[in-house]
Amino acid sequence: MDDILLSDRNIDLRSETTYQDHLLSSVWSLVKAAHENSSYYQQIWKGIWDAGSASWDDFFKLKPADKSLLENNNVSIKRNNIAYYFLTGDTTEKPKVIPVTKKEWRDRNEYRANCYRLANITKFDSVWIALPFGPWAAGHSSQHAFHILESNVLPAGLSNDQYVMRYIWNQAKQMNINVIATTPSILKFIESSIEEDSLIPIEKVIISGDRVSDELRGYYKDKYNIDLLASYGSSECFVGMECQYQCGYHFDPNQILVEVVEPQNYLPTELEGSILLTNLTSEAIPLIRYKVGDRGKVHYQKCRCGSDWPRLQWTGRDSDYYEISGGVNLHTYQVEQALDRLKLKIQKCDVVIKDDNGGKDLIEFTVFFNEKDVSTQRQKKLLTKEIIQAIRTLSLDFNDVMFEGYANVAIIIQAMNKDAPPQEKKVEIRDLRKFRSSGV
Structure with missing residues (x-):
């Protein structure tokens, strides 16, 4: 032609x-x-x-x-x-x-x-x-x-x-x-x-x-x-x-x-x-x-x-997305939807993707709550379990990534200061890997 x-x-x-x-x-x-x-x-x-x-x-x-x-x-x-x-x-x-x-x-x-x-x-x-x-x-x-x-x-x-x-x-x-x-x-x-x-x-x-x-x-x-x-x-x-x-x-x-x-x-x-x-x-x-x-x-x-x-x-x-080890895409909206299922309302979530040992990715979810909701270790422990279950619902293939060990996941619970200004974005994802695999 x-x-x-x-x-x-x-x-x-x-x-x-x-x-x-x-x-x-x-x-x-x-x-x-x-x-x-x-x-x-x-x-x-x-x-x-x-x-x-x-x-x-x-x-x-x-x-x-x-x-x-x-x-x-x-x-x-x-x-x-x-x-x-x-x-x-x-x-x-x-x-x-x-x-x-x-x-x-x-x-x-x-x-x-x-x-x-x-x-x-x-x-x-x-x-x-x-x-x-x-x-x-x-x-x-x-x-x-x-x-x-x-x-x-x-x-x-x-x-x-x-x-x-x-x-x-x-x-x-x-x-x-x-x-x-x-x-x-x-x-x-x-x-x-x-x-x-x-x-x-x-x-x-x-x-x-x-x-x-x-x-x-x-x-x-x-x-x-x-x-x-x-x-x-x-x-x-x-x-x-x-x-x-x-x-x-x-x-x-x-x-x-x-x-x-x-x-x-x-x-x-x-x-x-x-x-x-x-x-x-x-x-x-x-x-x-x-x-x-x-x-x-x-x-x-x-x-x-x-x-x-x-x-x-x-x-x-x-909309932003990032490819993680295991060949799976991680979308911002997926994290938002998953965390919306929690019993307690989150203030914000920072997701950081890093290089980990053995060529895998480490995905850190730092989730912020009101101070009164995370004042004890027991509260943090229960919330961590609930967040892990919620994250497993991001997608079927992301659940496979977690279950099969293609990527490592860490959950960090933080208290949001009551005087902190309202957050424009509930979820933000940052890619700190040497070779980024994001779509943005």
């Missing part, structure tokens, strides 16, 4: 009429099927739905979907057509379930494989997948995509035990593994687990789950001559992949419709804005103008790598 041109709607509206019609037709076919079969979309589009709608301007008027789409019984197809069920990475007390049909799963993995080709992954590569498997999609989808490319695959996952990680590493070397698919925090844990050994046999690391800072890229490039290439996506939708020039996430506009919109009115902007995704191949639960909580902008100029796919530049989060 030629360069994809950008209209003032920041969407792929090329000059060729046949391509415009094809994309618009695909979008509205998905939209109309979703409205017909999903009570969720019927509800959120109530009052703005017009059966005769068929234009881009009509599409931009549709209210975006959010994660509540995944909390309810919003399946749009017969359940006997569902092949897999996965959980989202930030599933809290309300399970967010992602059903997938066989066709969706095949389409997703073939698209992911095409994205890996942009990172020059071939059948001559051998890949260690150091990602969670279980009920999350990342490890399983990566394995299928690498198999499509005919790469050799070691689907060993990960362990919080450094002895086990050293054993996997020794097996990986015997298999001539030259690529690792993982997250930034897991990569750090692998590096600390192999001790005096070197990562130099590794040529590339395919990063999932978080952005890669220039500092982190420089560290692994200078020390081991490893290229870190990041993918972008989530359990709900895999979006795209960096090429060797690391100038944004390439995505196929025939698979994924990426909008960058004003967060107030959800209308398209040519500037940086909130990201909405429409997965044109979704079936079981259609993702239409889906809010992922990220900010960015789209570049449509042809890339130096030769690909004419557009590139999504990630610029930040609409």
Whole structure:
């Protein structure tokens, strides 16, 4: 394809009429099927739905979907057509379930494989997948995509035990593994687990789950001559992949419709804005103008790598989050929701993420209460137990991190002076690690 041109709607509206019609037709076919079969979309589009709608301007008027789409019984197809069920990475007390049909799963993995080709992954590569498997999609989808490319695959996952990680590493070397698919925090844990050994046999690391800072890229490039290439996506939708020039996430506009919109009115902007995704191949639960909580902008100029796919530049989060060891994201809102479940009202909470021994993270929760509520050691002890139970409800995968020991957690109870001014933010998170893995 030629360069994809950008209209003032920041969407792929090329000059060729046949391509415009094809994309618009695909979008509205998905939209109309979703409205017909999903009570969720019927509800959120109530009052703005017009059966005769068929234009881009009509599409931009549709209210975006959010994660509540995944909390309810919003399946749009017969359940006997569902092949897999996965959980989202930030599933809290309300399970967010992602059903997938066989066709969706095949389409997703073939698209992911095409994205890996942009990172020059071939059948001559051998890949260690150091990602969670279980009920999350990342490890399983990566394995299928690498198999499509005919790469050799070691689907060993990960362990919080450094002895086990050293054993996997020794097996990986015997298999001539030259690529690792993982997250930034897991990569750090692998590096600390192999001790005096070197990562130099590794040529590339395919990063999932978080952005890669220039500092982190420089560290692994200078020390081991490893290229870190990041993918972008989530359990709900895999979006795209960096090429060797690391100038944004390439995505196929025939698979994924990426909008960058004003967060107030959800209308398209040519500037940086909130990201909405429409997965044109979704079936079981259609993702239409889906809010992922990220900010960015789209570049449509042809890339130096030769690909004419557009590139999504990630610029930040609409809300703060931090990736911790175990490949889990910690969101500010999750901490707020968890602490709201305490019997006593907190005054504030300071969360500090630090480097700990053995390549793990230490997460310190310093929770402030009224002086009268924490005046005795017994009160503090009971509150500490209650806080630990509350923190376990941050998300299912954060509970796994605590239970399996991928990260260490410390609780500190403090008294807030009664004369202290009101706190603007109830929860603040600071990342003091050498290589930050935050999304901000």
